[in-house]
Amino acid sequence: MVISFEEKTPEKKKKCQYLQDRFKDAGFEQIILTVHPYGLPNEIPGKCSNSNYGLRMAVNKINVADDDMKNILVTTCDADSKFPPNYIAALTWKYLQENQPALTTIYQSPLFYNWKLDSLSFITRVTGLLRSLLMLGALIPFNINTMSIFSYSLSLAKQGNFIHPSYQMDDIICLIRWMGVTKRRIRISMIPVAVISGPTSGETVEFEIIEWARQARRWTIGAAEVFHYFIIKAKHIPKMAAFSWGFAFIIYYGVLLCTAGLFGLTSTLSMILLVKRVPLSITYVITTGDVLDESQQESFKSFYRSGKGFVGIHAAADTEYAWSWYNGLLGGYFAGHPSRLQNATLNIVDQNFIATKHLPKQWKRFDEWYNFQMTQWNKVNVLITIDEKSYYGGEHGKIHPMSWYQNYDGGRSFYTQLSHQQDSYLDSLFVQHLLGGIQYAMTGRTK
Incomplete structure (x- = not known):
């Protein structure tokens, strides 16, 4: 297994060690970790250049003879890919059944672009499946291009000079590059098992419209890049x-681009109609002191009481000490913190809530840890507590909440004490935690 990082990946040494420990007994003959240097000449940081670097480094390390490369299949994927247990078996069966077409074929699984698509709304499920149907109905049978997660022989990669590091769309760029080097049309063969990729579907109808508009823009930019490369290599x-x-x-993406243009127009009109019904929220991100005058406080309360939501982050607890209604909304005020940032262990109290269901039961973090005053924790639903034995300076004993939510005075309130450091917003666990809190505040969803 080869895991490739970019040089600017936050905490890459820690992540490398974690992955080594996590997969050391998983049955891989080797685990090769590579770090793609930043700023190499004629390269664009991204999946193409990272995959190219990782694959070249792996080939050098395993030292495989050219004649044996046809017996090695490479699967490129994203970090958020979920493979079925029989993926390797299905890929191997397909490759052997077709008599090892090492230099003529790339293998593609049907992709489903959301880990939890079956739990979303009917409209979101239908539109999410449309992405997969486009692949099954056109991209694979007409050999147009692979998508994100695909497999090929190491012989093809080596003879095709690996992956071009100056582009972004690695899947189609590979296909064109390898057609030019091997002097033949590359066939795409479907593997009869599905792979789940990261979510590119919205969790509500409104967000689904936004996501489709975003994807349409990506397709437009990507198609332009690919067409430019094709003209050069044709x-x-x-x-x-x-x-x-x-x-x-041209036919496929021309139709898509025309459809994308039409969709861009209709989505704008749709959002104008739908946004009136979108539950909104107010978010305080690390505020301090008195930030609202009396008239603004009344406007805030009126907005919130109309069924809207509030999200407080970190120093939102260090705000509006003289406003008792805000104290009830937030659930407590900041009282102080230890003099330095520390590692500590967080205990996830509720692993079913939308903002914490993805978190491990015990979550170790480096952060600034608050003590609180004027707390109303008996009125809120506690999500996360901190183990005061795991750090210095806690003042609440066994029950020291760090995140909670509540229905309060006609609206919804969510608070998390985490994220003193900017690096928190590069931590996928924290970002998902915060996203869940925002979704609760906006929609009332708890699952």
Whole structure:
């Protein structure tokens, strides 16, 4: 297994060690961790250059003879990919069944773009499945391009000079690059098992519209990049192969781009109509002191009491000490903290709530840890507590809440004490925690 990081990945040494420990007994012959240097000439930081670097380093390390490369299949994927247990078996079976077409075929699984698609709304499920149907109905059978997670022989990668590091769309760029080097049309063969990729579906109808608009923009930019690369490389591809692939690509993405333009117009109109019904929230991100005058406080209360939400982050507890209503809204005020940031262990009290269900039962973090005053913890739903034995300076004993939520005075309130440091917003666990809190405040969803 090869895991490739970018040089600017936060805490990459810690992550490398974690992955080594996590997968050391998982059955891999080797675990190769690579770090793609930043600023290499003629490279763009991204998946193409990172995959290219990682694959080249791995080939050098395992030292495989050229004749044996046809017996090694490479699968490229994203960090948020979820493979079924029989993926490798299905890939191997397909490859052997087709008599090891090492230099002519790339293998693609059907992709489903949301880990929890089955739990979302009907409309979101339908539109999410449309992405997969586009792949199954056109991209694979017409050999237009692979998508995100695909497999190929190491022989093809080596003869095709690996992956071009100056582009972003690694899946289609690989296909064009390898057609030019191998002088033939590359076939895409479907593996009969599905893979789940990270969520590119919105969790509500409104967010689904926004997500489709975002994807349409990505397709437009990506198609332009690919077409530019194809024009440059077409002279190296046999004429019939270049013509047939180029024709299919233009028809498919031309239709998509036309549809994307129409969708951009209709989504704008739809959002104008839908946004009136979107439950909104106010978020205080590390505020301090008195930030609202009396008239603003009344406007805040009126907005919130109309069924809206509030999210408080970190020093939101160090705010509006003289406003008793805000104390009830937040659930407590800041009282102080130890003189330095420390590692500590957080205990997840509620692992079913939308903001904490993804977290480990015990979550170790480096942060600034608050003590509180004028607390109303008996009125809130506590999500996370801190183990005061795991750090210095706690003043609440066995029950020291760090995050909670409540229905309060006609609206919804969520607070998390975490995130003193900017690096918190690069931590996927914290970001998902915060996103869940915002979703609760906006929609009232708890699951």
